[in-house]
Amino acid sequence: MASTIRVRATSNGDITEVQALIQHPMDTGFVKDAKGEIIPPHFIQQLTFEHDGKPVFVADWGAAVSKDPYVKFSFKGGKKGDELKIGWIDNKGATDATSAKIQ
Amino acid sequence: MRARFMIRLASVALVLAAFCAGARLAFATETPDPVADAKAFRDYFTKRFPKVKLEDFVNGPYSMNEDMHKQWEEKEQFPPYEFALEAGKEMFSKPFKNGKTYADCFADGGIGVRQNYPTFDEKEGKVITLELALNRCRQANGEAPYSYVKDEMASLTAYMAFTSRGKAMDIKIPDDPRAREAFQDGKRFFYTRRGQLNFSCATCHVQSPGERIRAEVLAPALGILNAMPIYRSEWSGMGTTSRRFTSCNSQVRSVPLEPQSDEYRNLEYYLSYVSNGLPISGPGARP
Amino acid sequence: MIGSKHPHALAVASMLLLASLSCAHAEGSEADFKTAYAAADAAEKEAGTLRNQWTTTESTLAAAKKAADAGNFDRAVALSKEAEALAKASIVQSTSEKDAWKALDIR
Numbered sequence: 074m075a076s077t078i079r080v081r082a083t084s085n086g087d088i089t090e091v092q093a094l095i096q097h098p099m100d101t102g103f104v105k106d107a108k109g110e111i112i113p114p115h116f117i118q119q120l121t122f123e124h125d126g127k128p129v130f131v132a133d134w135g136a137a138v139s140k141d142p143y144v145k146f147s148f149k150g151g152k153k154g155d156e157l158k159i160g161w162i163d164n165k166g167a168t169d170a171t172s173a174k175i176q
Numbered sequence: 177m178r179a180r181f182m183i184r185l186a187s188v189a190l191v192l193a194a195f196c197a198g199a200r201l202a203f204a205t206e207t208p209d210p211v212a213d214a215k216a217f218r219d220y221f222t223k224r225f226p227k228v229k230l231e232d233f234v235n236g237p238y239s240m241n242e243d244m245h246k247q248w249e250e251k252e253q254f255p256p257y258e259f260a261l262e263a264g265k266e267m268f269s270k271p272f273k274n275g276k277t278y279a280d281c282f283a284d285g286g287i288g289v290r291q292n293y294p295t296f297d298e299k300e301g302k303v304i305t306l307e308l309a310l311n312r313c314r315q316a317n318g319e320a321p322y323s324y325v326k327d328e329m330a331s332l333t334a335y336m337a338f339t340s341r342g343k344a345m346d347i348k349i350p351d352d353p354r355a356r357e358a359f360q361d362g363k364r365f366f367y368t369r370r371g372q373l374n375f376s377c378a379t380c381h382v383q384s385p386g387e388r389i390r391a392e393v394l395a396p397a398l399g400i401l402n403a404m405p406i407y408r409s410e411w412s413g414m415g416t417t418s419r420r421f422t423s424c425n426s427q428v429r430s431v432p433l434e435p436q437s438d439e440y441r442n443l444e445y446y447l448s449y450v451s452n453g454l455p456i457s458g459p460g461a462r463p
Numbered sequence: 464m465i466g467s468k469h470p471h472a473l474a475v476a477s478m479l480l481l482a483s484l485s486c487a488h489a490e491g492s493e494a495d496f497k498t499a500y501a502a503a504d505a506a507e508k509e510a511g512t513l514r515n516q517w518t519t520t521e522s523t524l525a526a527a528k529k530a531a532d533a534g535n536f537d538r539a540v541a542l543s544k545e546a547e548a549l550a551k552a553s554i555v556q557s558t559s560e561k562d563a564w565k566a567l568d569i570r
Contacts, residue, residue: 079258092254140412141256216570367564369556372517372549378567431516439514 082157082175089151089175091122091130093144093159101136116164120144123158124151151175208356210349210449213363217450221398225386234402234457236395240386244393248461257334257407257459260327260414264335267328272317278332281313290333290340291456294347294445296355303358303441306333307418324435325422330405330414337405337458345402345456347449362446365439366397371430377443392463399451401444403460410463417444496536499543500527506550515557520549 077096082089095117102114114136122130129148151157153175160170221233225240232239238248268286271277279285283292293306304312307329311321322328349355369376377397380389385396404417415423418435421443425432433439503524510516527542 075262079254081254094254094256094258096259139409141259143254143256145250145254213570220569363568364564367567368560369563370515370560372519372553374556376564376567382567382569426518429518431518431521433514 076171077169078159078161078171080157080159080171080173082151082173084151084153084175087149088147089124089149089155089157090147091145091157093122095120095142095144095161097141097161097163099136099138099140099142103136114164117142117161118164120161121159122146122148123160124148124155206360208360208363210356210359213359214450214452218398218453220382221385221396225396230453231455233396234399234451234454236400236403236460236462237386237393240396241393244463251461255407255461256409257414257461260331260405260407261334261338261459263327264331264333264338267332268335272314272319274317276317278310278313281309281316286336287339288343290336290458291343291346292348294441294448296348296350296352296358296445298350298352298355301354302438303362303445305417305436305441305444306336307416308436308441324416324418327414330416330419333405333416334414334459337456340456341458342455345399345448345452345454347445347452349449358442359446359449361439362442362444365443366446370425371428373428375428377424395462397447397450399454399457401447402451402454403457403462405458406460406462408462414459492536493531496527496531496539496543499540499547500524500531503527503543503547503550506547506554510550510553510557513554513557515553517549517553520546520553523549 078093079095080091080093082091097117098115099117100112100115102111104112106112116136116138117134120130120132120134121128129151130144130146132144134142155175156172157175158170158172160168162168218230222228222230225233228239235245235248238245268278279287282289290306293309294303296302297304307324310329310332311324314321322332349359366377369379380394381397381400385394387394401417404420405414406420407414411419418440421440422432422435507516507520507524510520523542523546527539527546530536530542531539
C-alpha cells in the first residue's frame with residue numbers, strides 16, 4: 074500500500090526545510106456518523122523525523138490536529154543527499170514510516 | 177416568541193424592500209446577448225480590482241487579500257488536494273466491469289478536456305456538465321452513478337481539471353435559441369435572490385468580493401468555477417461544483433435544488449461562459 | 464431601523480404585528496392545528512412548485528408537527544401559522560424576483 078507520508082526536504086545552506094503531508098483521518102471521537110453513533114477516536118499520537126540517527130522534530134499529537142495534517146519545520150545540520158526518516162504511531166497502535174533524501 | 181415575530185417581519189420587510197427597489201428602475205429587454213454579458217462581466221471586475229491580473233481572478237479570495245495570497249502560495253507547494261488528485265487518477269484509469277474506461281466516453285481520452293465543460297447538447301437540448309457526463313459514462317457502461325456531492329465525483333473531476341491546468345476556459349454557445357435560453361436562465365438564477373436571507377449569488381460575489389462574510393473573504397464571481405473542484409478546509413475534504421451550489425443555497429436558507437438539476441446546470445453554463453479566457457486552475461484549495 | 468430606509472415596509476410590518484398580536488389569543492385544539500398545518504403545508508408546496516422554498520419554513524413545519532405529537536397544540540398552531548407566513552413570504556420573494564433580479568445585473 075502506498076505510504077501515507079508525503080515529504081519534501083530541501084537544503085538551503087545550513088538550514089534544511091522539511092514539509093510533510095500525512096494522510097490520516099484524525100478522528101476526535103466527538104463526531105457522530107450518519108446513523109448517530111460516535112466515530113471512535115483515531116489519531117496520530119507521535120510523529121518523528123530523524124536525521125543521522127537523531128530526532129530533529131518530534132510531535133506529540135492529539136485529537137485537536139485536523140484530518141490529513143500538514144507539517145513544516147526547519148533544522149540545522151543536514152545537507153544535500155542525507156537521508157531523513159519519518160514515522161508515526163497512532164492511538165490504535167498502527168504505524169507508518171518512510172524515508173526521503175534531502176534535496 | 178418575540179424573536180420569531182421579528183424574524184417573520186424582517187423577512188417580509190426585506191422582500192418588500194427588494195420589490196420596491198426593483199420597481200423604481202427601467203428594465204432592459206431580455207434578449208440573450210452572451211458576448212455582451214461576458215464583456216460587461218469581465219470589465220466590471222477588472223475595473224473594480226485594477227491591481228489584480230486577469231488570470232489571477234481564478235484564485236478567488238486569494239486574489240483579494242495580500243496576506244491570504246502569501247499563505248496560499250505556501251500551501252500550493254504541498255497542497256491538501258494531493259490525496260484526492262491521486263485517487264482521481266487511479267479511478268480514471270481503472271476499467272469498468274465491462275472492460276471499457278472513462279477515456280472511451282470523452283474526446284482525447286478525457287485528458288485536457290475539462291475547459292470545454294459545460295457544453296450544450298443540441299440533440300438533447302440541454303446543458304451537459306462534466307459531472308453529469310462522468311455519471312452518464314458510468315451508467316452507459318453498466319456502473320452505478322456516483323453521488324454528485326461526495327468524494328468519488330470530487331476525486332474524478334479533480335484529476336480531469338488537473339489535466340487541463342493552464343488551459344483557457346472555452347465554453348461554446350451554439351447558434352441555437354435553446355442554448356441562449358439556457359445561458360439566460362443561468363444568468364437569471366445568478367442574480368435572483370433566494371432563501372430567507374434574501375441573497376442572490378451576485379449579492380456576495382458581485383457586490384461584495386474581497387469583503388468578509390463572517391470570517392471568510394468573498395471570492396469574485398469572475399473565474400469562480402475555474403478552480404473547481406476544491407479542497408475546502410471547512411469541509412476537511414474535496415468538494416464538487418454541485419456540493420458548492422447546494423451548500424451555498426442552504427447557507428442563505430434556501431432549500432437546495434437537486435444536484436445537476438436544470439437550474440444548476442444552466443448556472444454553471446452561465447458562470448463558466450462569462451469566465452472564458454481565464455485559465456483552469458483546478459483542483460483548488462480554499463479556506 | 465428598517466423604517467428609516469423603507470417607509471412602505473414599516474407600514475406593512477406594523478400591520479403584520481397587529482395581526483399577529485390579535486391571533487396570539489386564539490386557543491389551539493387538535494382541529495385548529497390540523498387546519499393551520501394544512502394551510503402552511505399547502506403554501507410550502509406552492510413554494511415548491513416555484514422551486515423557492517426556505518429551510519426555515521421546513522424546520523418550522525417540522526417543529527409544529529413535533530409540538531402537536533407532544534400534545535402541545537397551542538404551540539403547534541402558533542408554529543404552523545409562522546410556517547405559513549414564511550412559506551408565503553418565499554412565494555412573494557419568488558414572484559417579485561421574476562423582475563427584480565434585473566436590478567442586480569451588471570449590465
